[in-house]
Amino acid sequence: MPKIKRLIFMVMLLLLTACVGEETIRNQTFEKAINSELKKAGTTEIRLKEHTDFPWDKAFVFTPYTSNEQIQEQLADNDIDSKLESSIEYLDGFNLIVFTNDGEVVQYAEVSRKYGDLKVKENNGFTPEHDEVPVQLHNS
Template sequence: MRKLVFGAFFLIILVSILVSFSLYNGKHNKELEESINSAFKENSVEKIDLNSLTDFDWDKAYIFPPYTPQESINEQIGINFKDPSSIDYRDDIYLIVFVNHDKVVQYAEISRENGDVSTPDDALTPSNATLKINRDVF
C-alpha cells in the first residue's frame, strides 16, 4: 500500500513538472518594453536596434500587430505559444516574441501610443534587428 501511495505521489509530481515546462511562455521583459517605449517618445528616433536593448540570447524575433489571432502567432513562430497579452483582442500594442533554439525565451508589448512599428514579413534576426518607427499614422 505504501508503495502504491508513493508511486501515485511521484506520478503527480512528474506530471506537474512536465505541464509547467510545456506551459512556459518565456519571460515578460518589462525593461525592454520601457526601453522601446522610451525610444518611441523621442521624436528624433526613427529606428531602434534591438541588439542594443537585449541582453539575452535570441535567434529570431517576431512582431505581431494588433488583432493577430493566436493561431497565426503559433503558425508563424512554429511553436505552441500561449499569448499572455491577448493581442487578438487589442489595438493598443504590438507583441514582440523572441525565440532561441525553437523556444520562446522572452516577449514584450510595444505601446502604440507614440507610433507604429513597421512589421517585417519575416522574423528579425540579430544580424537584421532594426525596428522602424512610423509616426505618420497620427
C-alpha cells in the same frame, strides 16, 4: 518524527520543482526601453539588439488583432497559448514582439502604440545581425 518531516519536505520540494517549468517571460524592462526610444523625436527605427540582454536568434513583430493561430503558424509552435499571456488578438493598444532561440519562444514584449508604431511589411523575423525595426512616430 524527524523522518516524517524530512519525507514531507522532500515530497513538497519535488512537487514544487515539478510545478516550476521553463516559462516564457514577458520582458517589461525591454518594453520600457522601447517606449523611451519611441518618445524621442526623430526616431525612425529601433535596434532590438541594443535593448536585449538575453540570447535570441529571431524576433517577430505582430501588429494588433493578429490571431493566436497566425502567431502559432509564424512561430511554428503548437503550444503558443501556454507561452504567451497576450491579448493582442483582441486589442489594438500595443505591438507584440516575440523572441525565439533555437526555435523556442524565450521572451516577449508588448510595446505600447502610444508614441508610435512598429512597421513590418513582411514578418520573416529579425535577427541580431538585422535587428532594425522601422518606426512611425505619432504626432504629439
